[in-house]
Amino acid sequence: MDVLINVFVGLHIIGIAALLGGFFTQMKAMGEGTAAFGKGMLHGALTMLVTGVALVGLNQADDQSVNNVKIGIKLALLVVILGLVYVKRDEEKVSPPLFGAVGLLTVANIFIAVLWT
Template sequence: MDVLLHLFVGLHIIGIAALLGGVLTQLPPLAKAGQPTRMVPAMLWGALTMLVTGIILVGITQAQHVHLSPFKIGLKVAILVVVLGLVYVKRDDETVDRSLVTAVGALTAANIFIAVLWT
């Protein structure tokens, strides 16, 4: 069961990397001058990967009789659903406001810090 848990943790981290990588490619230091800001496909697939693997991780952890904070899990899912909604709704737009992409990145970072720091 531990191998399965570690496999899905790795996939969850890959989803985080895809989402944050997509955000970073759209922000000023890495974006080309004059390039329109968009919600790139990596952001959508990363968010979906995070959601699916996160649900599986909760199930595996519950099956091992480990207590999880329902409030923490609920908060993380709520933040991820907001991120997923923003990315999904704006995925076909040619340009989006840069602050929207920044908000997606900030919410994703908040989700990471909730996971790591909330014990």
């Protein structure tokens, strides 16, 4: 079971990298007001959602403790991120505050995962 959990953790990190990497590559464009949400950002957020739900299920099936409050907050942040990226995915440019919010929420989600023990 540990191997399967570790595979999903790796896939979850790949999703984070896709979402955050897409944000970082658009930071200069955000400063110019021409940033847009790429397909990679949407796929990264979806990967995070699917693998995150799988990780919770696998950890509970393995009788490991799961902090439901932490998972609920992370899920809420991810749903907001996914909603923003999905709704604005076809627009040629997204307003800088909205684009920055996605980056900020992504970083917040990472820090909650790492620092909340």
